[in-house]
Each structure stands twice: as structure tokens, then as C-alpha cells.
Amino acid sequence: MLKFNYYGHACFQLDDGKYKILFDPFLTGNPQATINPDDVQADYIFLTHAHSDHVGDAYDILEHTGATVIGIPEIMDFGGSNVKTIGMNLGGTLKLPFGYARMVPAFHSSGVGGGIACGYVVNIDSKNIYFAGDTCLFSDMKLIGERDAIDYAILPIGGHFTMDAVDAAKAVEFLGAKNAIPVHYDTWQPIEQNPEDFKKLVKTAQVHIVKPGESIELK
Numbered sequence: 001m002l003k004f005n006y007y008g009h010a011c012f013q014l015d016d017g018k019y020k021i022l023f024d025p026f027l028t029g030n031p032q033a034t035i036n037p038d039d040v041q042a043d044y045i046f047l048t049h050a051h052s053d054h055v056g057d058a059y060d061i062l063e064h065t066g067a068t069v070i071g072i073p074e075i076m077d078f079g080g081s082n083v084k085t086i087g088m089n090l091g092g093t094l095k096l097p098f099g100y101a102r103m104v105p106a107f108h109s110s111g112v113g114g115g116i117a118c119g120y121v122v123n124i125d126s127k128n129i130y131f132a133g134d135t136c137l138f139s140d141m142k143l144i145g146e147r148d149a150i151d152y153a154i155l156p157i158g159g160h161f162t163m164d165a166v167d168a169a170k171a172v173e174f175l176g177a178k179n180a181i182p183v184h185y186d187t188w189q190p191i192e193q194n195p196e197d198f199k200k201l202v203k204t205a206q207v208h209i210v211k212p213g214e215s216i217e218l219k
């Protein structure tokens with residue numbers, strides 16, 4: 001059984017019952033956050049880019065969990081610490097105890113000089129979960145879906161900094177995803193968005209609207 005635990009904004013955890021995989025752990029200062037960084041569990045932390053609403057509390061969580069952090073080398077500047085990092089880059093695939101992770105492109109600024117933003121396809125519990133990170137729509141999402149049959153696409157819908165509901169619905173189509181979960185909306189005024197609008201626009205997949213603090217099983 002694979003659980004999707006949503007902590008608000010772009011922060012969520014995948015839990016297959018053995019491994020806990022945390023993504024973009026922005027909790028302190030996140031108006032949607034539903035968990036204290038001290039209470040978050042993680043074996044791995046995936047970072048999509050270095051904007052503060054994504055790196056967030058990564059360092060503190062790494063310290064208390066001993067988790068391994070995965071990302072583009074330039075964005076994981078935890079210099080001088082004994083944090084465990086695995087640097088990788090676009091197109092790379094990493095074998096992990098629960099499955100694998102493939103780093104895929106995202107069109108967005110990185111938050112640091114020399115870095116780039118990315119997304120991930122994570123294979124866990126025999127399912128492929130695509131997390132877009134922050135990105136606009138791009139047609140090569142079709143290639144991501146051709147390589148890995150996407151069971152769940154976790155997509156930003158807030159607009160302003162990323163694609164909006166209209167483009168995210170097109171992304172679902174490009175990916176050929178079976179299911180979609182909207183994130184990165186309603187945190188602040190510029191990204192206010194009604195997720196029901198996204199749900200109406202998606203004709204090719206099942207949309208699961210998960211509120212911050214809620215969990216669903218990914219089937």
C-alpha cells in the first residue's frame with residue numbers, strides 16, 4: 001500500500017510502509033503547513049529546486065532524520081555539514097531500495113546561480129509517480145509519459161509562478177497519466193485557484209483533490 005500524505009503547497013510524503021520519501025519540505029512559513037518540521041519523517045528527501053518554498057526546512061529535517069537528500073548538485077548547498085547527498089542530473093536514473101527515481105526536466109528558475117529546476121518520476125510500490133516540481137507546460141512531457149507509464153501526476157496548478165489549471169490539464173493529457181493530484185495553489189493570493197476547475201478540465205484521468213493534512217492511498 002502506497003500512501004500520499006499532503007503537507008501543503010508542494011510538500012508531500014510517499015510512504016510504502018517501509019520507506020518514507022519526502023518532497024520539497026517547505027513547512028516553516030508555509031500558511032498551509034499541517035506538520036511541524038520536527039515531526040516529519042523521511043528516509044529520502046527529493047528537492048526540485050532551491051526556491052525557499054521548496055527547499056524550506058530540508059536542512060533541519062535532514063539533521064533529525066538522517067535522511068539522504070537527492071537533487072541537482074548546485075541546489076544542494078549544505079556545505080560543511082555531514083548531510084548525506086546524492087547529486088544527479090536531468091535524464092539520470094537512480095536505483096533506490098524502494099524502486100528508482102528518474103530526474104526529468106522542468107522549465108523554471110532554480111533559485112541559485114548555475115543550477116536548474118527539475119521534476120522526478122519515482123517508481124515505488126510498482127507505481128510511477130511523476131512530480132513536476134515548479135514548471136510551465138512543455139510538450140516533452142509526452143516523452144516522460146512514454147518512458148514511464150505514469151500512474152499519478154502531481155502537478156502545480158496555481159499559475160503565476162507555474163502552469164495554471166488549463167495548462168496542467170493539458171499536461172495530464174501529454175503525460176497520459178491515469179490519475180492527477182493538484183498542488184502548489186491557494187498558499188498565497190497570487191496562486192489562488194479552485195482545484196474543481198482543474199478537475200473539470202481534465203478529461204483523460206481521474207483527479208484527486210487532497211487538502212493539506214489529508215492522506216490518500218495511491219492505487
Ligand code: NI
Nearest residue numbers: 049051108134
Ligand atoms: Ni519555484
Ligand code: MN
Nearest residue numbers: 051053134161
Ligand atoms: Mn514554488
